[in-house]
Amino acid sequence: MNGAIALDRIRIVLSRTSHPGNIGAAARAMKTMGLSRLYLVDPACFPDPVADARASGAGDLLANARVVGSLEEALEGTVLSAAVTARRRERSVAVRGAREAAPELVAFAGQGEVALVFGTETSGLTNEDVALCSMPVSIPANPAFSSLNLGAAVQLLCYELRMAALSPPPPAEPLPDLASFDEIEGFHRHLQEAMTVSGFYDPANPKRLLQRIRRLFGRIRLEKEEVNILRGIISAFERKAD
Amino acid sequence: MNGAIALDRIRIVLSRTSHPGNIGAAARAMKTMGLSRLYLVDPACFPDPVADARASGAGDLLANARVVGSLEEALEGTVLSAAVTARRRERSVAVRGAREAAPELVAFAGQGEVALVFGTETSGLTNEDVALCSMPVSIPANPAFSSLNLGAAVQLLCYELRMAALSPPPPAEPLPDLASFDEIEGFHRHLQEAMTVSGFYDPANPKRLLQRIRRLFGRIRLEKEEVNILRGIISAFERKAD
Numbered sequence: 001m002n003g004a005i006a007l008d009r010i011r012i013v014l015s016r017t018s019h020p021g022n023i024g025a026a027a028r029a030m031k032t033m034g035l036s037r038l039y040l041v042d043p044a045c046f047p048d049p050v051a052d053a054r055a056s057g058a059g060d061l062l063a064n065a066r067v068v069g070s071l072e073e074a075l076e077g078t079v080l081s082a083a084v085t086a087r088r089r090e091r092s093v094a095v096r097g098a099r100e101a102a103p104e105l106v107a108f109a110g111q112g113e114v115a116l117v118f119g120t121e122t123s124g125l126t127n128e129d130v131a132l133c134s135m136p137v138s139i140p141a142n143p144a145f146s147s148l149n150l151g152a153a154v155q156l157l158c159y160e161l162r163m164a165a166l167s168p169p170p171p172a173e174p175l176p177d178l179a180s181f182d183e184i185e186g187f188h189r190h191l192q193e194a195m196t197v198s199g200f201y202d203p204a205n206p207k208r209l210l211q212r213i214r215r216l217f218g219r220i221r222l223e224k225e226e227v228n229i230l231r232g233i234i235s236a237f238e239r240k241a242d
Numbered sequence: 243m244n245g246a247i248a249l250d251r252i253r254i255v256l257s258r259t260s261h262p263g264n265i266g267a268a269a270r271a272m273k274t275m276g277l278s279r280l281y282l283v284d285p286a287c288f289p290d291p292v293a294d295a296r297a298s299g300a301g302d303l304l305a306n307a308r309v310v311g312s313l314e315e316a317l318e319g320t321v322l323s324a325a326v327t328a329r330r331r332e333r334s335v336a337v338r339g340a341r342e343a344a345p346e347l348v349a350f351a352g353q354g355e356v357a358l359v360f361g362t363e364t365s366g367l368t369n370e371d372v373a374l375c376s377m378p379v380s381i382p383a384n385p386a387f388s389s390l391n392l393g394a395a396v397q398l399l400c401y402e403l404r405m406a407a408l409s410p411p412p413p414a415e416p417l418p419d420l421a422s423f424d425e426i427e428g429f430h431r432h433l434q435e436a437m438t439v440s441g442f443y444d445p446a447n448p449k450r451l452l453q454r455i456r457r458l459f460g461r462i463r464l465e466k467e468e469v470n471i472l473r474g475i476i477s478a479f480e481r482k483a484d
Contacts, residue, residue: 029394034384057387099405140404142276145299152271152397155390159398162382163341191475200478212471219462226458229451233433236442237479 003165006109007034010161012154013074013081013117015041015129022121024054024062025151031058033158034165038065039074039115054151071117071129079112080105083125083133084153086146101137102160109165116157121150179227187227188214194234198241245407248351249276252403254396255316255323255359257283257371264363266296266304267393273300275400276407280307281316281357296393313359313371317423321354322347322463325367325375326395328388336461343379344402351407353417358399363392373456376463421469429469430456436476440483 012030017023023046027038038061040046046067055062068074075081082101096104105114117133119125130136139148139156148156179187192210195201201209222230254272259265265288269280280303282288288309297304310316317323324343338346347356359375361367372378381390381398390398421429434452437443443451464472 025391025394028389028391031387032383032390032394054391056391057389139401140408141274142404145273147270147299148274148397149267149270149298149393151391152267152274152394155394155397156401159381162384166382195475195478198475198478198482200475209471212468216462216464216468216471220458221461222458226454229454229458233437233440233442236437236440237483240440240483241479 003106003162004034006106006165007161008036009109009113010035010105011037011039011074011078011113011115012158013039013041013071013115014043014150014154015071015074015117015125016043016120017046017150018044018121019150020045020048020051021054022150023048023065024051024056024058025149026118026154027051027055027058027061027065029151029155030158031061032155033162035158035161036061036064038062040065040067041071041074042069043067071132074117075115075132077113078115080108080135081115081117081133082135082137083117083119083130084157085119085125085130085136085138086141086148095136095138098137098139098157098160101135102157102164106161106164116161118150118153176221176223177225179222179224183224183227184217184222187217187222187231190231190234194238197238245348245404246276248348248407249403250278251351251355252277252347253279253281253316253320253355253357254400255281255283255313255357256285256392256396257313257316257359257367258285258362259288259392260286260363261392262287262290262293263296264392265290265307266293266298266300267391268360268396269293269297269300269303269307271393271397272400273303274397275404277400277403278303278306280304282307282309283313283316284311285309313374314427316359317357317374319355320357320423321420322350322377323357323359323375323423324377324379325359325372326361326399327367327372327378327380328383328390337378337380340379340381340399340402343377344399344406348403348406349417350420353420354422358403360392360395369453373453373460376460418463418465419467421464421466425466425469426459426464429459429464429473432473432476436480439480 051062052059108114196203293304294301350356438445
């Protein structure tokens with residue numbers, strides 16, 4: 001399945017969010033990663049101008065958000081749901097890390113709707129909420145300070161979903177106009193000559209200098225225009241020394 | 243090297259941040275991932291109670307933040323720096339994705355201090371800022387809406403750094419002995435001076451020459467010995483021209 005279609009089948013569910021700013025931040029985070037389906041379970045304040053302000057360009061997600069009364073309603077019609085949780089749970093279900101869980105969620109989005117559920121800012125999800133979901137997922141964090149902001153947690157998970165949905169990524173950049181072999185050899189000859197005249201390089205006692213210089217510029221993969229600049233610099237030095 | 247030690251050698255540099263809330267959010271994001279060294283280049287409002295509130299438990303990072311006047315100051319003493327950028331650059335150096343760049347940054351933290359640089363909320367980093375850094379890094383995002391909140395961007399990158407630091411792939415190659423920021427700046431100053439004396443560069447009419455040269459050498463990480471060779475060549479030219 002196309003990665004963008006997969007992302008379009010993943011619901012982000014925010015359960016009982018206290019601060020509307022975090023709802024806005026979550027919407028923005030979702031949209032930056034190509035997700036769009038926001039569900040709000042019994043939010044404290046929504047709609048709210050603070051949410052609108054923090055959404056900053058993702059107001060469409062807020063306008064289309066589904067507000068529901070219970071987590072059950074938000075999960076209706078899904079084939080898989082993951083509960084994002086920081087706490088170690090009593091029952092020892094294996095908790096998957098975000099990176100491990102993301103490809104699984106994306107794969108199941110090929111079958112139907114998938115949900116990723118986030119709890120409140122202060123206490124996360126209840127044990128009952130977690131039990132309603134198919135699996136717990138956690139974000140690896142500093143054990144001494146693991147409290148991620150809600151918007152930041154949504155950002156991280158949506159990023160992992162995007163990475164999983166779109167891998168391998170298409171080649172990003174147009175290729176530069178590289179100097180040809182002959183042009184690069186011409187540059188090296190020019191430099192060697194100028195270094196010899198200036199006394200920096202002694203052809204009778206070559207050591208490893210030329211090799212080091214070739215290695216340096218070989219790593220750069222010089223472009224045509226850059227070879228012209230470098231040769232221009234050398235020529236200016238030569239004229240000055242005449 | 244121990245992963246936690248690597249994270250402790252990575253500076254997060256926020257350049258000219260407008261909103262103190264984002265500084266607080268960045269501090270919290272850093273601490274959740276085990277990073278602690280925050281640098282602020284000319285922040286609009288700092289310290290500020292809004293930053294303290296958003297840091298929410300990461301106030302120690304704000305208290306220890308280094309406030310500096312320029313990006314150069316923030317990069318002093320680093321061996322590698324990455325500029326976080328969303329925009330496609332004019333003539334782009336290969337931009338690494340966050341996931342690809344993180345293991346590299348962590349590996350070089352074994353050699354010394356490393357920096358990750360974030361620009362302003364509205365316009366990101368200037369081309370000059372990006373040119374001061376060793377490489378550009380971007381966060382893969384929705385091309386139709388790629389504007390991540392600053393705190394969210396810091397969260398994502400710090401997460402990738404933590405993932406890389408705590409699951410280190412075996413280093414394939416022995417790491418080269420890189421030139422420091424100060425050594426590279428010294429080289430650029432030396433070259434500029436020599437180009438000016440030789441007449442190739444006219445400071446009164448600068449055009450884009452210096453930028454092109456920075457981009458050329460910025461594509462590779464110059465090693466200490468290479469900087470010495472390049473400066474040796476320039477010095478020989480200068481002596482010859484005297």
